[in-house]
Amino acid sequence: MPKHxxxxxIRLLSHLLLLHHLLITTTVTQATTTTTNTPGCGKxxxxxxxxHNFTIExxxxxxxxxxxxxxxxxxxxxxxxxxxxxxASNNPTKFEKQTRxxxxxxNPNMIVVYPAGYHDHWEGPTYATPGVDDKAFVxxxxxxxxxxxxxxxxxxxxxxxxxxxxxxxxxxxxxRHGDFLTAMAPVSGAFYADAKPGADGRCHxxxxxxxxxxxxxxxxxRAPYDGGEGQGGPLPSIREWVEQWAKRDGCRYGSVDHxxxxxxxxxxxxxxxxxxxxxxxxxxxxxxxxxxPGKDAPFDASPAVIEFLEAxxxx
Numbered sequence: 001m002p003k004h005x006x007x008x009x010i011r012l013l014s015h016l017l018l019l020h021h022l023l024i025t026t027t028v029t030q031a032t033t034t035t036t037n038t039p040g041c042g043k044x045x046x047x048x049x050x051x052h053n054f055t056i057e058x059x060x061x062x063x064x065x066x067x068x069x070x071x072x073x074x075x076x077x078x079x080x081x082x083x084x085x086x087x088a089s090n091n092p093t094k095f096e097k098q099t100r101x102x103x104x105x106x107n108p109n110m111i112v113v114y115p116a117g118y119h120d121h122w123e124g125p126t127y128a129t130p131g132v133d134d135k136a137f138v139x140x141x142x143x144x145x146x147x148x149x150x151x152x153x154x155x156x157x158x159x160x161x162x163x164x165x166x167x168x169x170x171x172x173x174x175x176r177h178g179d180f181l182t183a184m185a186p187v188s189g190a191f192y193a194d195a196k197p198g199a200d201g202r203c204h205x206x207x208x209x210x211x212x213x214x215x216x217x218x219x220x221x222r223a224p225y226d227g228g229e230g231q232g233g234p235l236p237s238i239r240e241w242v243e244q245w246a247k248r249d250g251c252r253y254g255s256v257d258h259x260x261x262x263x264x265x266x267x268x269x270x271x272x273x274x275x276x277x278x279x280x281x282x283x284x285x286x287x288x289x290x291x292x293p294g295k296d297a298p299f300d301a302s303p304a305v306i307e308f309l310e311a312x313x314x315x
Contacts, residue, residue: 079157166194191241269281
């Protein structure tokens, strides 16, 4: 006896619904797979929304670092990572408060790790502790973080202040130790390594263009804007330092000065590495000293740094 057309229609619809369900399941599974690309994905942590101190051994020494997990952190979803390097004679706890990178209104999405310099300094200047390999420490720390947290490898960023900013820039020039960097934003950088003879010839970033945002005050007494002698040795002119990065990043033309209120000049290079306009930026603050520019400054660096870095992803 022939089957009723109505029952055939129901069966056909059932098969279509099953096929649709399988397609959705496959798509979701693929999406989940693409977001779990580090060994640390899937691991639970009990300090989401808070900060916690940790230690790791490097070079036979106990090295300290502070980790902040944003409220938005989920162990199954990859999250961008920001490394924030404090200046000389500072520490992660103080730097966290100064930058406000652990505050939700400034940084709602990134994991922030504040490494501690050995004896509160980073390698590079003459006052740093001899024989300490900070670059190796950071490389080992990155590998440890990738095994511990669900990190997006294509969005690992760096920022720092003073000695920490100078160390970050030196790290970026190391193909061996700076290969993880997607973009960097040094503030009031004491770029000791860049003042040494032949420094440009020793700078070999793992990839170019490397997006850079540098913020500096013209009244900086410790890392003078025009260069000169610093507490840890000679320092380059900031403008010359930025121009070197313009060459490395393939910026074809000069910068455009976007004049902001209260003596702030936002220099942007309009065409770098083939029509990209967001690769290089330098914020000059007339009359600003050697201090992280916060809410009291003519230019609040912290939200601007987050905005600049978040715009970049490794291809």
